[in-house]
Amino acid sequence: MNAQLKWKFVLILLVLLVCIFGVIGLPNPPTSLSQLKNNLANRIQLGLDLKGGSHLVLQVQLEEAIAQHCDETVDELKNQLRAKNIGVGEIREIDDTHILVRDVESTSAGAFRDLVNSQFTDWTMAAAAGETSGYELTMKPSVIADIRQTTMNQTLETITRRINALGLTEPTIAFTGRGDDEILVQLPGVGDPTAAKEVIRAGGQLQLVRVADGPFTSEPEALAKYGGVLPAGTVLVPGRAESAEPGQTSGTVYYVLDKAPIVTGQDLRNADASPSTDNPGFYEVNFKLSTAAAGRFGTFTEQQAAIGGRMAVVLDRQVYEAAVIKSRIEDSGRITGSFSQESAQNLALVLRAGALPASIKYLEERTVGPSLGADSIREGVRASIGSMIVVMIFLVIYYRLSGVNAVVALILNLVILVAFMAYAGAVLTLPGIAGVILTIGMGVDSNVLVFERIREELRNGKVAAPAVDTGFDRAFLTIIDTHVTTVVSAIFLFLFGTGPVRGFAVTLVIGLIANIFTSIYVSRAIFDYHLSKMDRQAQLSI
Amino acid sequence: MELFRGVNINWMGKAKYFVALSLFLLIVGWASIYRTVVVKHGTLYGIDFRGGTLVYVRFAGPPPIDQLRKGLEQAGLANSTIQGISDTQNVASKNDVVIGLEQTQSDESLDAGKQKILDVLRATFGGGASAKPDFNSVTPPDLAADLTRKDPLLLGTNAGDRYTQLASRLTAARDSDHGGIVTSFDQLKNVDGVTPSVVSSLSNDYSLSNFAIRDADIVGPRVGSQLRRQAVLATLYALGGMLVYIALRFEWVYGAAAVIAVFHDVLITLGFFSLFHYEISLTVIAALLTLVGYSMNDTIVIFDRVRENLRLMKREPYPEIVNKSINQTLSRTILTSGLTFLTVLVLYLTGGEVLRAFSFAMVIGVMVGTYSSFGIAAPIVVAWNKYYGGKGTTVRAGSAADKRVVAAARR
Numbered sequence: 001m002n003a004q005l006k007w008k009f010v011l012i013l014l015v016l017l018v019c020i021f022g023v024i025g026l027p028n029p030p031t032s033l034s035q036l037k038n039n040l041a042n043r044i045q046l047g048l049d050l051k052g053g054s055h056l057v058l059q060v061q062l063e064e065a066i067a068q069h070c071d072e073t074v075d076e077l078k079n080q081l082r083a084k085n086i087g088v089g090e091i092r093e094i095d096d097t098h099i100l101v102r103d104v105e106s107t108s109a110g111a112f113r114d115l116v117n118s119q120f121t122d123w124t125m126a127a128a129a130g131e132t133s134g135y136e137l138t139m140k141p142s143v144i145a146d147i148r149q150t151t152m153n154q155t156l157e158t159i160t161r162r163i164n165a166l167g168l169t170e171p172t173i174a175f176t177g178r179g180d181d182e183i184l185v186q187l188p189g190v191g192d193p194t195a196a197k198e199v200i201r202a203g204g205q206l207q208l209v210r211v212a213d214g215p216f217t218s219e220p221e222a223l224a225k226y227g228g229v230l231p232a233g234t235v236l237v238p239g240r241a242e243s244a245e246p247g248q249t250s251g252t253v254y255y256v257l258d259k260a261p262i263v264t265g266q267d268l269r270n271a272d273a274s275p276s277t278d279n280p281g282f283y284e285v286n287f288k289l290s291t292a293a294a295g296r297f298g299t300f301t302e303q304q305a306a307i308g309g310r311m312a313v314v315l316d317r318q319v320y321e322a323a324v325i326k327s328r329i330e331d332s333g334r335i336t337g338s339f340s341q342e343s344a345q346n347l348a349l350v351l352r353a354g355a356l357p358a359s360i361k362y363l364e365e366r367t368v369g370p371s372l373g374a375d376s377i378r379e380g381v382r383a384s385i386g387s388m389i390v391v392m393i394f395l396v397i398y399y400r401l402s403g404v405n406a407v408v409a410l411i412l413n414l415v416i417l418v419a420f421m422a423y424a425g426a427v428l429t430l431p432g433i434a435g436v437i438l439t440i441g442m443g444v445d446s447n448v449l450v451f452e453r454i455r456e457e458l459r460n461g462k463v464a465a466p467a468v469d470t471g472f473d474r475a476f477l478t479i480i481d482t483h484v485t486t487v488v489s490a491i492f493l494f495l496f497g498t499g500p501v502r503g504f505a506v507t508l509v510i511g512l513i514a515n516i517f518t519s520i521y522v523s524r525a526i527f528d529y530h531l532s533k534m535d536r537q538a539q540l541s542i
Numbered sequence: 543m544e545l546f547r548g549v550n551i552n553w554m555g556k557a558k559y560f561v562a563l564s565l566f567l568l569i570v571g572w573a574s575i576y577r578t579v580v581v582k583h584g585t586l587y588g589i590d591f592r593g594g595t596l597v598y599v600r601f602a603g604p605p606p607i608d609q610l611r612k613g614l615e616q617a618g619l620a621n622s623t624i625q626g627i628s629d630t631q632n633v634a635s636k637n638d639v640v641i642g643l644e645q646t647q648s649d650e651s652l653d654a655g656k657q658k659i660l661d662v663l664r665a666t667f668g669g670g671a672s673a674k675p676d677f678n679s680v681t682p683p684d685l686a687a688d689l690t691r692k693d694p695l696l697l698g699t700n701a702g703d704r705y706t707q708l709a710s711r712l713t714a715a716r717d718s719d720h721g722g723i724v725t726s727f728d729q730l731k732n733v734d735g736v737t738p739s740v741v742s743s744l745s746n747d748y749s750l751s752n753f754a755i756r757d758a759d760i761v762g763p764r765v766g767s768q769l770r771r772q773a774v775l776a777t778l779y780a781l782g783g784m785l786v787y788i789a790l791r792f793e794w795v796y797g798a799a800a801v802i803a804v805f806h807d808v809l810i811t812l813g814f815f816s817l818f819h820y821e822i823s824l825t826v827i828a829a830l831l832t833l834v835g836y837s838m839n840d841t842i843v844i845f846d847r848v849r850e851n852l853r854l855m856k857r858e859p860y861p862e863i864v865n866k867s868i869n870q871t872l873s874r875t876i877l878t879s880g881l882t883f884l885t886v887l888v889l890y891l892t893g894g895e896v897l898r899a900f901s902f903a904m905v906i907g908v909m910v911g912t913y914s915s916f917g918i919a920a921p922i923v924v925a926w927n928k929y930y931g932g933k934g935t936t937v938r939a940g941s942a943a944d945k946r947v948v949a950a951a952r953r
Contacts, residue, residue, distance in 0.1 A: 049896075052717075057765060169683075177768065191681055191755070197653075362652040363762040370713065371722025372598070372756040372896070378718070379894035386892060387885035394881060398543045431828040434900055437889060438832050441882040445839065445874075448881075452874040455544070478846040481791055485842060486835040488787050489780035493831055496776035498769055504828040508835075 005532065008525040015517075016412065022419030043422040047429035047503060048186055050377050052370035054193035056185040057176060057363045058200070064358040065151040066144060067096040073120065073137075074099060075259075080119060086112050097139040099123070104133050148180065154357045156183060161353040162199050163187070182363065191369060195346070201360055203316035204350040206268070206287075207261035208297070208333065211310035211322050214255035215239065222254050233259050239312070239319025240337070255319050257312055262300050267293030269331075271351040273344035276336060283344035285335040287351060294331035302328040315347075380433040387437065388414075391444055399451050401541030405526050406447035409518040413443045416514035417507065426510070429503030439511025442486070446519035450475040454542055464540040468527050476520060483512050546873040553868045553916050554861040554924050560917030564806060567910075571813010578816050586812070588821035588899075589759055591773070593766035595643040595655040596759045599663065602723045602752035605639045606667070613662040619643065619655070627895055638756065638895070645763055652762055660755070667753050677748035678716065678723055679755065685709040694743035708735050712744075722754040773827045780831060781805070784838055792845055795926050800841045803919035804834045807910045814906045820899045829900040833907025836882065840875060840915040847871050848923075860927045868916045879912040 024039045048055050070093055077099070078091060089103025104112050112135070116125050122143040128134035156173060163171045168187050176184035187196055212234050216222035222236055223229075230236060238252050271287040289297055304311065304325045312322040313335050320335050339347065392410065396403040417439060421428060454471030462470065487509055494505040578584045589596045599605075607624055614622050623642040643655040680688075686709035690701060697704060715733045716724050727745040730736055761769075781801050788797035808830055815822060847867035855863055868875075886908055890901035 059764070189681055189683070191679060194653075194657075364765040365653055365656070365758075365760040367755070367758040369598075369717075369722060369754060369756045371600070371717035371754060374714075374718045375721070375894055376896050379892060380897065383889045383893040383897070387888040390884055390888065391881050394884075398877070400543075430896060431825055431900070434825075434828060434832065434889075434897070437885055438835070441836070441878070441885055442839070444881050445878040448874050448877045449843065452871075452877075456870070474850070478843055481842045481846055482839040485784050485787055485838050488783040489831065489835055489838075492780040492783050493776050496772060496779055497827075498772055498824065501773070501776065501824060501828050501831070504831070 002532070005525065005528050008521070009529070012522055012525060015416070019415050019419035022422045023415060040418075044418065045421075045425060045427045046373075046377070047427045047432070048188060048366075048373075049368055049430045050373045050380075050428065051188055052191065052368045052373040053186065053188035054190045054196070055364070055366040055368075056187075056193060056197065056200070057365075058183050058185065058360045059363050060152060060155050060181050060183065060360050061358045062148050062151055062181050063096055065147050066139070068358075069122075069143075069147055070096050070099065070139065073123070077101075077116075077120065080115060081112075084111060084115060086115065088112070094136070097144065099137040100128055100131075100134065101137065102128070102131055102134040104135065106133060109133065151357045152181065152183075155360070158204075158354050158356050159183065159185065159200055162350060163196070165349045165353055166196060166199060168196070183360075189370070191367060193365065193367060195342070197362065197365075199346050199350060201362070202347070202350040202356075203359060204265060204353070204355040205316050206265035206335075206351055206355070207314040208263040209261045209312050209314055210258045210300075210304065211312050212256045212258060214257075215253035215322065216255075217251075217253060219254055222256060226256075230256060235259050237312070237314060237317060237319050239322065255312055255322055257314065257319075261314070262311075263289060263293050263297050265351060265355045268351055271348040273339070273341065273348045275341075276339075278336065279338070282337075283339040283341050284337070285339070285344050285348045285351065287333055287335070287348075289331045289333070291331075298328055298330050301325050376430055380430065384433060384437055384440070388440060391440065395444070395447070399542055401530075402451055402454075402527075405523055405530075406444070406451070406519075408526065409447060409523045410440065410443050412522055413439065413511065413514045413518040416518070417511045420510045420514070421507070424510075426506050427503060428507070431501065431504035432507040435504045435507030435511060438508060439515060442483070442512060443515045443519060445482070446475075446479050446515060447523065449478055450519065450523065451542060454540070458540065458542070463537055464534070465531050465536065467540065468524075468531060472520065472524050472527075479516065479520065483516055487512055544873075546876060549869045549872050551865070551869060551872075553865050554921060557917070557921035557924070560913070560921065564810070564914070564918060567810045568806075568813065571810055571817060574813060574816040586816055586822050587766075587770070588823035588826070589642070589761055590824045591766050591770045591822060593645040593761045593763045595645075595653075595659070596757075597641045597643075597656060597659045597755065598757035599639050599641065600722055600754050600756050601637045601639065601667070602725050603637060605637055607639070609666060610639070610641075610662075613666040614641070614659070617658050617662045619658055619662070622659070645761075645766075652760055656758055656760055663753055663755075664751070667751060674747065674749040676751045677727075677744065678751050678753075680713070680748065682706075682710045682713045685713060688747060689740075689743070692743050692747065694739040695737065704735075708740070711735065722756060723752065724750060725752065726750070769824065773824070777808075777827070777831060777834070780834065784834075788842070788845075792849060795923060796845050799919045799922035799926070800838055800845070802922060803841055803914040804837045804911070806918055807833060807837045807907060807914050810910050811903055811906045815899075815903070818902065820902055823899060825897075825900045826903055829903035829907065833904060833911050836908065837911030837914060840879070840912055841919045843871055843874065844868055844915055844920060845923075848920075861924050864920050864924055868920060875912060875915070879908060883908045 023043065024036060074091055074093060081088060081091075086108040087105040088101055090101070092100045092102070094100050101112075113125065116123065116135070116137065120137065123137040123139055126136050126138070128136040152175065156175065160173045163173060163185070168190060170188055172184065172186035174184050176182050185196075185200065187193060190196060212231065213225070214222065216225070219236060234256050236254050237257050238254055240252065267289050269288045269290045271285055273283050273285050276282045276284040301311070303309075305327050308324060310322055310324050313320045313333065315335065320337050335347070388410070392407045395406045399406065414436075417436065420426070450471055453475045454467050457467035457470045458464075490505040490508045490512070494502050494509070497505060575586065578586060585592050605626060607626070611624060614620070614624075621644060625640045625642065627636070627638040627640065641659055643659065675684075686706040689705040689709055693701065693705075695701075695704070711733050712730060715730060716722065720729060724730065727741050727748075727750070730744065731738075731741060781804070784804075785797040785801045788800050811830065811833065812822075815826070820826070844867055847870055848864055851863045851867050851870075855866070858866075883905070886901050886904035889897060890905050893901050
């Protein structure tokens with residue numbers, strides 16, 4: 001064996017060792033078949049379709065965050081104008097990103113423009129069409145993009161905190177899709193995602209607000225009292241009516257509440273669930289406030305207690321409790337309602353993890369039961385091994401010793417593929433198994449191409465060594481062309497495809513690269529070794 | 543062993559028969575698609591692309607379809623479809639049923655339909671409103687927590703992770719050995735580490751429903767249309783990428799011919815899908831792309847040989863060269879196609895329900911893809927060549943790789 005060939009085998013052996021290590025792990029080499037299976041199972045990450053679990057795609061309602069910024073701006077603008085004594089006719093939101101200010105007093109038009117230019121830099125100002133002294137404020141595109149980005153990041157973080165608090169194993173939470181507003185949540189092993197979905201979706205926006213008036217039995221009734229327009233700085237919020245029977249709801253009532261809350265969910269230090277003292281059999285959620293908020297809250301409750309004021313606990317724009325403040329409350333509060341133990345614990349969890357900046361909507365939900373995943377693996381692996389064996393037997397019968405060579409190349413190809421997937425942490429999915437099968441097919445094709453070419457050369461009268469040489473040389477170009485074409489298409493699949501299609505593309509690309517190595521480099525080395533051992537004029541077993 | 547030696551078939555002379563066959567297959571297949579989509583207002587799309595709800599249920603015995611339908615109708619799901627699965631390889635799967643629900647346009651939450659179906663199943667076939675949880679749907683962590691609490695092995699504080707392991711062995715036995723449905727707790731007696739006290743603890747705490755949810759998919763309208771667009775885009779980009787690559791390596795007419803041929807394969811396979819009532823899902827898209835790659839592979843092997851022969855046989859007419867190239871590679875074509883066909887056939891027969899549509903696409907695709915290489919792609923190149931005169935399609939020699947071929951050929 002010449003030196004060059006020796007180095008080739010050293011390299012091949014090295015690749016093989018690295019791969020075997022990747023597949024089974026070296027420090028603890030397996031001693032039994034079941035241990036080998038275990039090691040393999042630990043090394044190869046399975047997709048949800050194979051191991052079972054829940055797959056959720058949700059959409060963040062980004063317009064809400066943008067609309068909220070617009071609301072806040074209008075409030076802030078009104079405050080500033082009042083403080084600076086600038087008179088305007090009307091301030092109105094045209095839509096989520098446009099504000100119309102009408103009839104600015106001509107004497108303070110300059111002051112108005114200065115105020116907007118200096119304090120409201122998120123907006124561009126222009127004279128409103130069809131108005132004599134009106135201005136239209138437009139939210140800057142960069143600000144909109146910024147809000148979208150922050151909202152997405154915050155949502156992802158919040159959902160991650162919530163899911164981690166649920167204690168599920170190896171969840172995946174990531175941005176997904178092309179719409180920039182979708183988040184993918186994968187929960188392996190979760191057969192029924194209902195509970196997790198509720199926790200993810202809960203808004204978790206807690207507010208403690210002063211009650212201005214109410215309850216009213218309907219919206220028109222409340223509006224009628226104020227002549228159709230609510231007092232400035234207040235909103236109408238629905239809540240559940242207190243009924244004689246604890247825990248039973250009897251319709252919806254409406255409260256007139258201050259718009260600005262005294263305390264929000266961000267002021268919470270902790271929240272937990274405990275059995276209700278008033279409603280036996282039900283649970284309630286207790287929360288503690290941070291020091292800063294506690295001071296504020298203490299002052300407020302003391303003032304209100306003196307005048308018999310009321311306070312409401314508002315969660316996700318719904319009044320859970322409205323009660324008269326009897327004395328100064330420092331740093332704790334509770335949310336009562338007909339909570340079961342589980343729902344109270346989940347609410348406490350959501351409050352601890354923080355509120356979502358915008359609400360979410362589910363777009364897709366897939367649940368794969370564990371038995372189906374187990375079946376798919378078994379059937380997929382059985383089909384792959386079955387077809388491998390059939391193909392290998394055929395190759396050996398048809399090409400004799402050279403067929404054995406092809407079988408070695410094919411097995412090595414598979415080992416490299418599995419090892420690479422283990423190293424790269426690639427996820428094996430059901431279409432991925434299909435990709436493995438296609439890889440086997442392409443591997444067979446490469447070997448057949450080479451062998452057929454060698455046979456042709458032999459028929460044309462060449463002896464073994466030059467025939468092998470020419471055969472590999474000529475087949476090389478074809479193999480490269482076919483492989484590159486398939487890799488090109490697989491890359492496009494990966495870039496533009498979704499979940500399962502991507503899993504397919506990944507296994508395919510890895511398999512094809514391994515295939516070029518095994519069917520050209522390794523197979524050639526084995527041929528060369530064989531040729532170096534045999535007589536120059538001897539027949540090649542092909 | 544050697545088959546197909548010294549074949550000499552005039553492929554280009556038979557081109558018109560191949561084209562006729564293709565037209566026939568295209569017309570039959572697309573007439574079927576027309577019938578499904580236009581006449582019957584149906585769809586070829588599976589749930590991935592059209593949106594909707596699909597719940598895949600396994601029953602312990604033969605599925606009580608009538609009872610199920612009645613239950614669904616009472617729950618206001620009269621428009622749901624119930625479909626049995628007949629998988630000859632997997633005995634347990636003859637008890638499987640797929641309940642489908644079209645997407646509703648109302649403002650209900652996404653999973654309203656699924657919840658209704660689950661409620662019907664629980665009410666009709668579960669333990670009713672009994673408080674005991676169902677063992678057939680318990681997850682390993684829940685089961686482990688329950689076992690730790692009950693401590694049937696009296697391990698006390700020494701339990702460690704033994705109950706966690708026991709729980710995963712129990713659920714594995716349920717899912718792998720009993721196809722997801724345990725009908726009697728005695729079936730768990732032989733699981734490693736299970737004692738009679740574990741069995742009695744389980745039978746005290748759990749009920750056994752005679753059904754199990756194997757799979758539940760809900761796809762919203764936005765995702766459906768998005769996936770559809772993405773699948774089409776991915777395929778078109780992939781085809782475009784291949785066209786460019788082949789055009790660079792050969793000539794643009796070869797690229798165009800190859801892409802037309804694989805496009806033809808996809809169209810014919812889609813026709814077969816409609817004829818045999820398979821639905822197009824994301825996995826099927828993966829299969830279509832596989833066959834695109836496969837058919838392309840086949841075509842390139844022939845074109846490679848044409849390119850090589852063009853240099854060797856300067857005097858022969860172009861169709862003759864193409865014929866020779868096909869004949870020279872025929873042995874390889876039949877071997878590879880035959881083996882690939884065998885592989886996907888094994889997959890089709892034993893790969894299980896989930897891979898059924900995928901492997902069906904491949905079985906059809908391998909046949910059509912093989913034949914389109916010499917029946918469609920090669921004749922297109924020949925026709926173009928004839929129309930634009932002589933042996934005009936000489937390949938630019940220039941790249942290093944091409945020179946190597948020339949050098950190798952002269953050796």
